[in-house]
Amino acid sequence: MSGGKSFAKVFVVLAVLFGFAAGGYYKLEEFSSAKVHEFADRYSKWGQLDFERALINPVDRSLSIWGVRCDFALGSSCTAEKVVVEKLDHEHKVPHFFKGRIEGVSFPVDFMNFGSYASELRKIGYEQLNFDLEAEYIYEDRTRRLSVKKISFDGADTMRFSAGFDLGDLKLQNPGLSGLIGVSMLDGGLVLQDKSLTGKVLNFSAASENLDSDEFRKRLLDGLQLRGQEARSLGNGHAENFYDGLKNFIETPGKLMLRVEPVEPVPLLYIFMGRDFEELLSLYGVTVENDGK
Numbered sequence: 001m002s003g004g005k006s007f008a009k010v011f012v013v014l015a016v017l018f019g020f021a022a023g024g025y026y027k028l029e030e031f032s033s034a035k036v037h038e039f040a041d042r043y044s045k046w047g048q049l050d051f052e053r054a055l056i057n058p059v060d061r062s063l064s065i066w067g068v069r070c071d072f073a074l075g076s077s078c079t080a081e082k083v084v085v086e087k088l089d090h091e092h093k094v095p096h097f098f099k100g101r102i103e104g105v106s107f108p109v110d111f112m113n114f115g116s117y118a119s120e121l122r123k124i125g126y127e128q129l130n131f132d133l134e135a136e137y138i139y140e141d142r143t144r145r146l147s148v149k150k151i152s153f154d155g156a157d158t159m160r161f162s163a164g165f166d167l168g169d170l171k172l173q174n175p176g177l178s179g180l181i182g183v184s185m186l187d188g189g190l191v192l193q194d195k196s197l198t199g200k201v202l203n204f205s206a207a208s209e210n211l212d213s214d215e216f217r218k219r220l221l222d223g224l225q226l227r228g229q230e231a232r233s234l235g236n237g238h239a240e241n242f243y244d245g246l247k248n249f250i251e252t253p254g255k256l257m258l259r260v261e262p263v264e265p266v267p268l269l270y271i272f273m274g275r276d277f278e279e280l281l282s283l284y285g286v287t288v289e290n291d292g293k
Contacts, residue, residue: 032056036065047072062086075112080105087136094172099136106130124200130156139172145186146170160193168265180272184265185284194253202250221247231278238286239278245288254291261285 032054040049052067068080081104089095107113107129109121121129136149145168152162165188206216224247231239249256262285270283280286 028058029053029055032063036063045073060086061088061090063088077113078105078107092172096141096172097138101132101134103132104130105133120204124204126157129158131158139170141172144169144171146172155195155197157195158197159195161190163190164188165260167268180268183268185260185262185268186265187262188260190258190260192249192256192258194249194255198250198253217250221250224250234278236278236282238281242281242286242288245290248290252290257289259285259287259289261287 033051035056036049036051036054048071050069050071051065054063054065056063063083063085065083066081068083069077070079071077080102083100083102085098085100087097087099089097109118109126109128111118114121132152132154134150134152134154137147138149139146145166147166148164150162150164152160154160166186168184168186170183202217202220203213206213209216211219224243228240228243228247231237231243245256245258262283266283270280275283
């Protein structure tokens with residue numbers, strides 16, 4: 001009998017603890033949803049945010065939101081299965097660090113989302129664009145260096161794009177084009193993995209010009225080869241390498257890896273100052289590889 005009473009006491013204690021835990025979890029979800037709604041209300045002029053549920057982890061302050069729908073003021077809309085903010089600077093108006101991801105994003109291919117490009121995307125074969133996004137960066141106030149560790153786009157039937165770079169002399173409190181004055185590119189890298197987008201775009205472009213797909217590709221490749229030869233004759237090895245890498249990618253769509261390694265920091269604004277493209281390739285020290293070649 002004593003054993004049965006002891007078991008009953010343990011069961012009651014466990015049931016009470018479970019009840020407290022369930023109640024605490026419910027309250028935490030309620031609090032989390034209220035905080036997300038509070039944030040969304042601050043930016044309601046840009047659009048409306050709806051979601052199924054949200055949860056703030058009290059240990060590391062990370063945030064997860066499920067079943068998200070965004071209806072923007074201009075008429076466009078999108079959905080996402082899950083939004084996760086793993087790390088976020090709460091001390092500065094412009095956060096000095098961030099790490100997060102959005103899973104299962106879906107954009108309907110319609111005029112409200114893509115404007116005049118919607119019809120072209122539909123002709124290529126896309127009724128909606130599905131993808132995941134991920135980003136992480138950190139800003140060092142003392143050195144004024146922004147390190148974007150990762151920005152990635154992973155499309156279900158388009159491509160995977162991943163980039164990272166470092167900027168110097170950046171005043172983070174002055175966003176916008178004016179805030180780029182004095183900012184320099186230190187280094188960077190980009191990886192592009194084709195998932196059928198290249199072939200679809202090339203076939204669509206060929207059809208638009210009433211050309212056979214093979215004929216269109218040959219003409220495009222011949223043009224890139226000519227540009228590479230011209231770059232070689234001018235002694236611009238970076239431009240020659242770029243056109244050669246792009247030519248290889250179009251011949252056999254796969255993985256394209258691009259590195260930015262200037263000899264010394266180069267002003268970022270050079271990109272917006274109308275400089276010759278091939279000159280920029282040389283200034284920023286751009287090199288291209290294809291599938292490890």
